Amino acid sequence: MSQRKESIVMLPFMAQGHIIPFLALALQLDQTKKYTITFVNTSLNIKKLRPSIPANSSIHLLEIPFDSSVYGLPPGTENTDSLPYHLIANFLEASLSLKPAFRKIISDHVEEQKGHPPFCVITDMFFGWCAEIAHEFGAFHAIFSGCGGFGFACYYSLWLNLPHQNNLSDEFTLPDFPEASTIHVTQLAENLKEANGRDLFSVCLQSMLPECTNADGILLNTVEELDRVGLGYFRRKTGKPVWPIGPVLLSNRSQDQAAITPDLCKHWLDTKPAGSVLYISFGSQNVISASQMMELAMALEACGKHFIWVVRPPVGFDINMEFKAKEWLPEGFEERMEHSKRGLLVRKWAPQVEILSHKSVSAFLSHCGWNSVLESLSNGVPLVGWPLAAEQFYNVKLLEEHIGVCLEVARGKSCEVRQEDIVKKIMLVMDETEKGNAMRRKAREVRDMILDAVQYENDHKGSSVKAMDEFLDAASLMREGNKWAADRGV
Numbered sequence: 133m134s135q136r137k138e139s140i141v142m143l144p145f146m147a148q149g150h151i152i153p154f155l156a157l158a159l160q161l162d163q164t165k166k167y168t169i170t171f172v173n174t175s176l177n178i179k180k181l182r183p184s185i186p187a188n189s190s191i192h193l194l195e196i197p198f199d200s201s202v203y204g205l206p207p208g209t210e211n212t213d214s215l216p217y218h219l220i221a222n223f224l225e226a227s228l229s230l231k232p233a234f235r236k237i238i239s240d241h242v243e244e245q246k247g248h249p250p251f252c253v254i255t256d257m258f259f260g261w262c263a264e265i266a267h268e269f270g271a272f273h274a275i276f277s278g279c280g281g282f283g284f285a286c287y288y289s290l291w292l293n294l295p296h297q298n299n300l301s302d303e304f305t306l307p308d309f310p311e312a313s314t315i316h317v318t319q320l321a322e323n324l325k326e327a328n329g330r331d332l333f334s335v336c337l338q339s340m341l342p343e344c345t346n347a348d349g350i351l352l353n354t355v356e357e358l359d360r361v362g363l364g365y366f367r368r369k370t371g372k373p374v375w376p377i378g379p380v381l382l383s384n385r386s387q388d389q390a391a392i393t394p395d396l397c398k399h400w401l402d403t404k405p406a407g408s409v410l411y412i413s414f415g416s417q418n419v420i421s422a423s424q425m426m427e428l429a430m431a432l433e434a435c436g437k438h439f440i441w442v443v444r445p446p447v448g449f450d451i452n453m454e455f456k457a458k459e460w461l462p463e464g465f466e467e468r469m470e471h472s473k474r475g476l477l478v479r480k481w482a483p484q485v486e487i488l489s490h491k492s493v494s495a496f497l498s499h500c501g502w503n504s505v506l507e508s509l510s511n512g513v514p515l516v517g518w519p520l521a522a523e524q525f526y527n528v529k530l531l532e533e534h535i536g537v538c539l540e541v542a543r544g545k546s547c548e549v550r551q552e553d554i555v556k557k558i559m560l561v562m563d564e565t566e567k568g569n570a571m572r573r574k575a576r577e578v579r580d581m582i583l584d585a586v587q588y589e590n591d592h593k594g595s596s597v598k599a600m601d602e603f604l605d606a607a608s609l610m611r612e613g614n615k616w617a618a619d620r621g622v
């Protein structure tokens with residue numbers, strides 16, 4: 133007789149940077165064939181997700197009602213990707229209204245399963261409030277964050293302590309995370325720079341983030357050997373288990389938004405010598421300013437390197453509008469690059485994983501969103517960092533100061549950049565310089581470390597495999613404990 137599958141309920145925050153790692157985790161858990169997964173989100177997000185769910189999977193998409201208009205948000209707002217920046221905090225606040233609907237989802241689930249609670253409820257770092265609901269029904273609750281430990285630790289500590297508020301200097305340390313050493317005011321995203329404890333971002337995050345400690349444990353999309361300092365912060369801070377289970381990545385991202393096929397990219401890269409191409413992309417939702425874009429283009433032309441650049445409209449324009457090369461790039465730039473076969477401009481979206489795994493790619497100029505970092509390092513590709521928002525500044529700090537696989541080229545969307553400086557840094561990383569060679573060596577070491585972490589062969593289990601086992605064991609233990617108590621009427 134086949135055993136009843138355990139059920140897992142997942143709820144990410146409604147933003148691409150959160151939904152994508154949750155989907156990757158759901159697909160990974162689904163592969164074990166041991167669980168049925170209920171993936172909860174709002175209607176429009178569920179619609180977008182549907183094509184990414186394989187036909188034979190046991191992932192069930194479930195809509196949760198959400199009406200953004202009552203919070204002063206434009207009607208139909210269900211994802212940060214369609215929101216102007218000044219409304220993101222309102223959206224965060226509005227997400228609290230999911231509480232009663234989520235409670236009903238768990239309650240219905242328990243009823244359908246004849247009184248059995250889900251094996252586990254996994255929710256976003258902004259949804260620590262779910263712990264109370266999961267526990268009410270006897271379910272294990274874990275937080276999952278797609279961020280790395282170090283970056284998330286700095287972000288968490290900064291929002292909770294706002295140390296820059298009482299500091300006259302431009303540099304400061306984090307009171308509960310001294311291991312991060314000094315943070316410079318230019319390493320703060322705009323909303324954090326302006327935060328004073330009374331603004332809506334501070335109010336929301338200062339109440340949401342500490343609720344993570346109510347969970348039974350925290351899952352992070354990182355690797356123990358790479359990220360011990362950040363993991364240590366959360367272990368100390370929460371007193372709960374913290375399981376680094378990464379990299380959890382989407383190996384087969386839906387290509388519907390790609391402007392170029394992986395095959396075309398591969399053919400282009402095949403014509404270039406090994407280790408000669410710079411790949412440039414700023415992730416799924418960040419863009420640089422018009423003047424920065426112009427300097428970057430001039431630097432790319434001046435440095436003489438081959439490159440693939442994912443171009444998007446600069447700051448201030450709708451990210452989904454058509455890219456106007458004639459307006460935002462130096463005159464004739466695209467034609468010259470195309471004619472000389474030096475550079476490939478890809479509009480909006482490129483097959484990043486395929487590009488990074490090609491032997492012609494030498495370095496990745498990136499905003500250092502954590503997925504990009506993991507994808508780059510999984511392929512042994514060093515980074516040229518240009519952090520733009522959120523915890524990206526601290527990802528760069530970790531990669532540059534602690535690990536040695538990154539060189540920061542610029543910081544933020546409004547800083548002044550000069551083409552000469554960009555050229556210098558690109559050459560330093562890509563050429564046979566002492567620095568470049570050391571970064572490549574280190575990046576290869578990190579690639580092997582990551583490969584080892586996810587390996588499960590014969591008797592060897594890598595650290596991420598073990599962490600996943602420990603998480604599932606902890607959830608089982610709670611399940612057994614609850615059964616034992618129920619059997620005895622305790």
Ligand SMILES: O=c1ccn([C@@H]2O[C@H](COP(=O)(O)OP(=O)(O)O[C@H]3O[C@H](CO)[C@@H](O)[C@H](O)[C@H]3O)[C@@H](O)[C@H]2O)c(=O)[nH]1
Nearest residue numbers: 149278279415416417442481482484501502503504522523
């Ligand atoms: O042309 C593109 C651009 C992006 N990607 C993919 O999109 C993802 C982008 O993820 P990431 O690099 O993490 O960037 P963001 O989308 O900006 O990520 C958000 O979420 C991350 C954690 O989940 C945080 O680290 C970031 O700060 C936050 O901005 C990656 O898997 C890329 O492979 C493509 O495939 N093609």
